[in-house]
Amino acid sequence: MARAAVRSGDLEYAEFAANRSGPLFRSACLLTGGDTHLAEDLVQETLSRMYLVWRRPGRLFGGRAIENPAGYAQGVLYRQFIDHHRRRSSSERPVAELPDLAGPEDTSTLRMTLLEALARLAPRDRAVLVLRYWEDVSVEETAEILRCRPGAVRSQSSRALTRLRALLGDGLNDLAAH
Structure with a gap:
């Protein structure tokens, strides 16, 4: 019986993550100035932290229940972004290739x-x-x-x-x- 509850909780989380990953990624891209790799990392970290909270009984965090998981996830994303910049020792971003051409014409x-x-x-x-x-x-x-x-x-x-x-x-x- 407990195994079925865990599975339904995991399915509920998977649905939540699928529905929120797009909006979280768009916000992360804006925050990172278009750095899609960092945006993906921030979303990944946000969703992994949400999974840990999701597994708690009653979805408690800091002694209170999370009433709005989507809003909570958005807050986690913003705090992850700010923390990332606090931890960075340099503002340089590595790239695989140096751009020789201007961006796409439709941009x-x-x-x-x-x-x-x-x-x-x-x-x-x-x-x-x-x-x-x-x-x-x-x-x-x-x-x-x-x-x-x-x-x-x-x-x-x-x-x-x-x-x-x-x-x-x-x-x-x-x-x-x-």
Whole structure:
């Protein structure tokens, strides 16, 4: 009987992971500035941590039940991203080959410019902007995910947007007009 319960829990987790891996990967790609390899690693780590929590009786974490597993997973992803940057000793990223050619012609110049500017922000600034303006998460939920106060989210959002605007400069209007 216990074996059947474990199997149904595993099946339930597998369904959860299949449904959430796409949205988690998209968020991770934004956070990493388009580094799909790092994004895959972050999603893998997030889902493995979720599996450990999933196996606990009542899905308890820190003494309380997880009411929104999708939201919890999103928070794990953002914290994994920030922790990854804390642990890194260098900002260099290895690549298999050096690019000799420009990117594909169908790549939107505006999108690439925004991704490059986003990648130049500090990890926590990126996390706040992606949560607030890409994921459309409320200030309170963002504060909970990043484990800070709502006022800190507001001020960090404002400062991060100012930094992003400074990076993009006046050229963004030219790109958006096309």
